Amino acid sequence: MKNTTDHKASIFGFWLYLMSDCLLFASLFATFAVLRGNTFGGPNAEELLNVPFVLAETLVLLTSSFTAGVALIAAQLNKRAWVFGALAATFILGATFLGLELHEFAGLIAAGDGPGRSAFLSAFFALVGTHGLHVAAGLLWMLILSAQMLSRPDFEAAPGNVRTKLLALGLFWHFLDVVWIGIFSLVYLLGATL
Amino acid sequence: MFGTLTLSAFAQGPIVLGAQLFIVLGGLCIAGLVTYLGRWRWLWDEWLTSLDAKKIGVMYMIVGVVMFVRGGIDALMMRLQQALSVGASQGYLTPEHFQQVFTGHGTIMIFFVAMPVVFGLLNLVVPPQIGARDLAFPFLNALSFWLFAGGAALVMLSLVVGQFATTGWLAYPPLSELQYSPGVGVDYWMWALQISGAGSLIAGINFVTTILTKRAPGMTLMRMPIFVWTALGSMLLVIFAFPVLTATLAMLGLDRYLGFHFFTTGGGGNMMMYVNLIWTWGHPEVYILALPFFGVFSEVVPVFSQKRLFGYTSMVVATMTIVFFSFVVWLHHFFTMGAGADVNAFFGIMTMVIAIPTGVKIFNWLFTMFRGRIIFALPMLWFLGFVALFTLGGIAGVLMAIPPADFELHNSLFLVAHFHTMIVSGVLFGLFAAISYWFPKVFGFKLEERWGVRAFWLWVVGFILAFGPLYLLGFLGATRRLDHYPAGLGWQPLFIIAGVGAVLIALGVGCQGAQIVASIRRRVQLRDATGDPWGGRTLEWALPSPLPEHTFGHIPQVESRDAWWAMKKEGHAPGVLGVPGTDRIIRVPANTPLPLYMAGALFLACFALVWHIWWLWPLSLSGFLGCIIARSFAHETERPVTL
Numbered sequence: 001m002k003n004t005t006d007h008k009a010s011i012f013g014f015w016l017y018l019m020s021d022c023l024l025f026a027s028l029f030a031t032f033a034v035l036r037g038n039t040f041g042g043p044n045a046e047e048l049l050n051v052p053f054v055l056a057e058t059l060v061l062l063t064s065s066f067t068a069g070v071a072l073i074a075a076q077l078n079k080r081a082w083v084f085g086a087l088a089a090t091f092i093l094g095a096t097f098l099g100l101e102l103h104e105f106a107g108l109i110a111a112g113d114g115p116g117r118s119a120f121l122s123a124f125f126a127l128v129g130t131h132g133l134h135v136a137a138g139l140l141w142m143l144i145l146s147a148q149m150l151s152r153p154d155f156e157a158a159p160g161n162v163r164t165k166l167l168a169l170g171l172f173w174h175f176l177d178v179v180w181i182g183i184f185s186l187v188y189l190l191g192a193t194l
Numbered sequence: 195m196f197g198t199l200t201l202s203a204f205a206q207g208p209i210v211l212g213a214q215l216f217i218v219l220g221g222l223c224i225a226g227l228v229t230y231l232g233r234w235r236w237l238w239d240e241w242l243t244s245l246d247a248k249k250i251g252v253m254y255m256i257v258g259v260v261m262f263v264r265g266g267i268d269a270l271m272m273r274l275q276q277a278l279s280v281g282a283s284q285g286y287l288t289p290e291h292f293q294q295v296f297t298g299h300g301t302i303m304i305f306f307v308a309m310p311v312v313f314g315l316l317n318l319v320v321p322p323q324i325g326a327r328d329l330a331f332p333f334l335n336a337l338s339f340w341l342f343a344g345g346a347a348l349v350m351l352s353l354v355v356g357q358f359a360t361t362g363w364l365a366y367p368p369l370s371e372l373q374y375s376p377g378v379g380v381d382y383w384m385w386a387l388q389i390s391g392a393g394s395l396i397a398g399i400n401f402v403t404t405i406l407t408k409r410a411p412g413m414t415l416m417r418m419p420i421f422v423w424t425a426l427g428s429m430l431l432v433i434f435a436f437p438v439l440t441a442t443l444a445m446l447g448l449d450r451y452l453g454f455h456f457f458t459t460g461g462g463g464n465m466m467m468y469v470n471l472i473w474t475w476g477h478p479e480v481y482i483l484a485l486p487f488f489g490v491f492s493e494v495v496p497v498f499s500q501k502r503l504f505g506y507t508s509m510v511v512a513t514m515t516i517v518f519f520s521f522v523v524w525l526h527h528f529f530t531m532g533a534g535a536d537v538n539a540f541f542g543i544m545t546m547v548i549a550i551p552t553g554v555k556i557f558n559w560l561f562t563m564f565r566g567r568i569i570f571a572l573p574m575l576w577f578l579g580f581v582a583l584f585t586l587g588g589i590a591g592v593l594m595a596i597p598p599a600d601f602e603l604h605n606s607l608f609l610v611a612h613f614h615t616m617i618v619s620g621v622l623f624g625l626f627a628a629i630s631y632w633f634p635k636v637f638g639f640k641l642e643e644r645w646g647v648r649a650f651w652l653w654v655v656g657f658i659l660a661f662g663p664l665y666l667l668g669f670l671g672a673t674r675r676l677d678h679y680p681a682g683l684g685w686q687p688l689f690i691i692a693g694v695g696a697v698l699i700a701l702g703v704g705c706q707g708a709q710i711v712a713s714i715r716r717r718v719q720l721r722d723a724t725g726d727p728w729g730g731r732t733l734e735w736a737l738p739s740p741l742p743e744h745t746f747g748h749i750p751q752v753e754s755r756d757a758w759w760a761m762k763k764e765g766h767a768p769g770v771l772g773v774p775g776t777d778r779i780i781r782v783p784a785n786t787p788l789p790l791y792m793a794g795a796l797f798l799a800c801f802a803l804v805w806h807i808w809w810l811w812p813l814s815l816s817g818f819l820g821c822i823i824a825r826s827f828a829h830e831t832e833r834p835v836t837l
Binding site for chain 1: 330331395398399400402403404406407408433434435436437438440441442444445448449452453454455456458460461462463464467471474823826827
């Protein structure tokens with residue numbers, strides 16, 4: 001039923017989706033850049049953001065990109081156990097990243113520095129939170145894809161084309177990494193020094 | 195249980211009551227008719243659950259036409275109010291109601307008329323023109339349609355339950371913020387745009403993938419019909435522009451629902467950020483709508499001039515230049531913001547520059563006609579109406595591209611007249627040309643001419659009467675969205691002429707209705723037996739009319755531009771591509787109701803958010819996610835068709 005052309009079109013379409021998502025993030029980045037100084041008498045980035053903590057978060061996410069790459073290579077080599085192992089590692093690292101981010105958010109909100117405090121914090125929560133939502137969606141996707149692979153003894157029998165889906169998931173995950181590098185640089189590194 | 199929704203949401207006074215009854219009774223009448231004819235099963239199997247681009251295209255068109263009638267009634271209401279409400283008379287609409295009417299008119303005409311007819315047309319024409327049986331992602335195509343329909347339903351629902359926005363069609367903050375618009379109107383507007391916008395983005399990705407990966411062998415990029423090029427340009431713009439709209443509306447939503455401070459007057463918000471972002475989407479949107487119809491004219495003019503298109507390459511370059519430049523002119527929508535002389539000068543010059551590729555196109559069409567044997571059939575008439583009005587409207591646009599002139603004309607009726615000239619002649623006349631041109635390909639019989647010619651003249655004369663006075667009124671200082679003015683200004687006669695023009699246009703629409711009815715009655719005489727009624731040049735005319743379920747019996751090898759014209763030269767008979775090749779079994783996408791369910795779930799979620807029904811939206815959102823997961827587990831998504 002599925003052939004190589006389908007695979008090509010699906011991956012091409014997925015790249016287009018990623019490009020459109022780039023634009024979504026670009027809008028949020030631009031808004032953050034404009035509103036960064038609008039603290040409305042509240043705390044600014046330097047006072048609020050804990051760079052070493054976020055560096056740890058960043059390292060967790062970067063490592064998960066590596067394990068996602070391992071899953072892709074394993075799928076090409078037809079090593080099912082490795083695919084599941086690498087996906088599980090990616091999931092755990094991704095969930096850890098998300099947990100750390102929620103911890104950061106909870107701390108800010110508890111201290112009265114939630115998104116309603118100032119335009120700067122609105123832009124901060126929207127940008128970082130949108131990335132977090134994407135990570136959460138990626139985690140859900142990993143669970144569903146694993147269920148699909150488990151439901152059949154080999155890749156070829158699974159619903160749809162698992163290799164295509166796995167490649168798309170990999171692209172998505174690396175894309176989130178790239179966006180996070182942007183967030184880490186613009187929001188955290190620049191914010192803490194400027 | 196029902197959040198902020200109470201019975202008072204239904205009580206809106208006599209005029210709205212009429213509209214409410216009209217919508218409810220109209221819906222009941224249609225349901226009753228389908229039941230009476232026993233056609234529910236047919237409707238479900240053949241249309242509502244179909245993933246076939248040919249059917250989805252027709253459904254887009256039908257919903258677009260219904261919404262066009264709604265938006266047109268809004269326009270007539272505004273014309274009547276402005277003709278009456280002078281001096282001591284306050285007209286028949288309250289200011290609040292008048293604001294809903296102009297907001298509804300703008301929102302509906304752009305998002306729920308112009309957008310669906312673009313997508314409908316692309317669905318009907320792009321696959322057969324590039325030699326493809328369907329789009330790259332048929333399931334997503336149906337989802338796009340149903341998301342759009344969900345958004346349209348939400349706008350219509352706002353008329354029955356509660357109010358629509360009173361903010362104008364782009365809902366500038368701080369007016370659209372909770373502080374100044376505490377009602378449900380802005381929420382209806384925002385969520386309707388969010389779900390239909392998501393559908394548009396998915397459709398954009400779908401069409402670009404289709405055009406770039408599913409062309410027939412031998413159809414290189416520079417052999418594509420110009421319509422496909424303009425479709426590609428338009429859909430690239432969708433991919434790059436619509437995420438900005440999504441993000442902007444989401445930020446407005448966060449302000450309204452969760453107390454964020456993006457665009458508020460307090461908390462350090464910056465409302466000009468919204469205006470910049472929304473026009474970063476909004477200006478490309480103009481070209482998203484216009485480009486495909488430039489493509490329509492590029493198909494129509496050569497066929498009815500019986501000549502090859504003049505300047506194919508320059509047409510391609512002009513299209514792609516417009517795609518690029520449409521992203522660097524957005525600030526001309528608000529020169530008066532106070533960005534400073536340098537910034538305004540840059541955007542003013544860019545705005546003038548973008549007129550150049552558009553001018554190239556107009557000259558290409560005119561040179562195509564030059565020394566051609568012109569057939570004045572309906573599509574050609576609409577082209578001639580377009581080229582006259584569009585050029586005038588374009589010149590008015592270049593005038594306003596000069597920032598000092600814009601300071602005088604900003605937000606005046608001159609501007610309203612300008613963009614209506616562009617959109618009515620560019621999009622609507624283009625659409626009418628496209629409908630009369632491709633109608634036989636879709637339905638198997640031609641539209642009859644007489645009612646069409648009547649409609650054409652009523653539209654052109656009505657348009658000049660309706661919008662000519664607005665140019666003058668703009669110069670006299672009349673602002674847009676005006677619900678009352680003093681008698682001493684002497685504007686009333688001009689507003690009355692404009693109202694007469696609007697009535698003529700309404701009569702033109704009536705003639706178009708009569709044209710459809712007359713054509714259906716005479717469908718046997720008007721039957722298109724060959725599949726090539728106009729002497730067409732592109733691949734769709736090498737297929738039988740109406741298109742068979744699998745579209746192509748066999749996929750051709752394309753050797754040149756105007757592929758069907760070249761095949762005719764080699765002696766191929768009409769309908770040749772409908773003949774089966776070696777494949778006797780072709781797989782087409784199987785029907786599924788999931789796109790309908792998914793859009794229904796999102797529709798409910800949005801309704802719940804509008805009325806703060808906090809238990810309903812997580813529930814419907816889970817239903818939506820459940821549908822996605824269910825689809826990802828589907829094994830068999832196609833069914834065979836035996837030729």
